[in-house]
Amino acid sequence: MxxxxxxxxxxxxxxxxxxxxxxxxxxxxxxxxxxxxxxxxxxxxxxxxxxxxxxxxxxxxxxxxxxxxxxxxxxxxxxxxxxxxxxxxxxxxxxxxxxxxxxxxxxxxxxxxxxxxxxxxxxxxxxxxxxxxxxxxxxxxxxxxxxxxxxxxxxxxxxxxxxxxxxxxxxxxxxxxxxxxxxxxxxxxxxxxxxxxxxxxxxxxxxxxxxxxxxxxxxxxxxxxxxxxxxxEYDSIFNSKVSLVDSPYFKTNFLEINRRIFLDYSSVDSFVIYLNVGTQTAELIHNENSFMLSPMETILLPACIKTIELKSSGTKLLEISI
The missing domain is CATH 2.60.120.10 (Jelly Rolls)
Structure with missing residues (x-):
């Protein structure tokens, strides 16, 4: 559900x-x-x-x-x-x-x-x-x-x-x-x-x-x-996660994407949150369902969902988990 x-x-x-x-x-x-x-x-x-x-x-x-x-x-x-x-x-x-x-x-x-x-x-x-x-x-x-x-x-x-x-x-x-x-x-x-x-x-x-x-x-x-x-300090690498913070309280990665990418969370025992901090819309695809993430929008991926795809022509996301 x-x-x-x-x-x-x-x-x-x-x-x-x-x-x-x-x-x-x-x-x-x-x-x-x-x-x-x-x-x-x-x-x-x-x-x-x-x-x-x-x-x-x-x-x-x-x-x-x-x-x-x-x-x-x-x-x-x-x-x-x-x-x-x-x-x-x-x-x-x-x-x-x-x-x-x-x-x-x-x-x-x-x-x-x-x-x-x-x-x-x-x-x-x-x-x-x-x-x-x-x-x-x-x-x-x-x-x-x-x-x-x-x-x-x-x-x-x-x-x-x-x-x-x-x-x-x-x-x-x-x-x-x-x-x-x-x-x-x-x-x-x-x-x-x-x-x-x-x-x-x-x-x-x-x-x-x-x-x-x-x-x-x-x-x-x-x-x-x-x-x-x-x-x-960090360097952006297109379509690859870059670690910003890895603390006991939360983990945050930076992700700049300009194409369709596949993400696997099978080893992550946590929810995942995406913040769109860029200027273009991102599309999150799960089970053939599409979820649009506009600039300054946020979406939570429940822990039971282990694979998704993200697609954008060029935006920046923060990926947060525990």
Missing amino acids: LYPLKFKPILKEKIWGGDKLKSKSKVDFSQKRIGESWEISGINGAISIVQNGVLAGQTLSQLISEFKTELVGKAVFEKFNSEFPILIKFIEAQDNLSVQLHPSDTLAKKRHNSFGKTEMWYITEAEPNAELIVGFKEPITFDRYKESLSKGELEDVLNKIKVEEGEVFFIKPGLVHAIGAGVTLAEIQQTSDVTYRLYDWLRVDKEGHSRELHTELALEAIDFQVNSDYKI
Whole structure:
């Protein structure tokens, strides 16, 4: 009964969002400044709903309950049971996101009964001179950090880097970071919505309120050292998988295709997710059925499906599994 599954995007209004993700809504265009499109989510209050085929209208949680290992894989089900282990998003920053970080599994479990958040970014668009903030310019002490925060000088110690389309970044727990204005990206992360906000550019919402900061909560979680392993270097090879991230939380490959290719997952004990991060449509073929994957669309291949074909005249995909 299972087949490649598409889910209804869950659009999130954000003070820093823009207009590019609005096109993902087929119904509601009333939302302003869409910052995030949650493509596949198992987070309470934002559970993804199937939008294609005979299972349309079913939630991701219902599918896991009914199909178990057939949907997610034996090892994944044994480890996570009814929890879906990753959250897939597209993010558009029309303005700077807050400077923030995420706690580790240990700290998140202790404080929030949640997973921590390890994540990766694939830059789909970047306006000229668009930037990310990733870590500090140089190692700083706890006292120097608190001083810069109290004096409103945090920007002075943060590491800012210019970014371009196609670049990949791996954001570990504790790493201070922010997505800058003019950046659109795909994000793969652990199933967690725990974020510690350090600085929000003195912004206020439409009611004139500043967003909550988590200054004290963040202190125990921050990595004060300089990290140089956040950027993933890779070379694209047409019609061949290129590994981007191989972590305990998720595995991500890059796949640029310009013809029809065959993929065998007989040795993979996991679901597989495809994100189309290119500019052309891809076609996924299974049991002589065709599933079209437009740019900025996402599809989940259940673990019980072991062979498929992909076809495109030229697009870029992210392939994610556990």
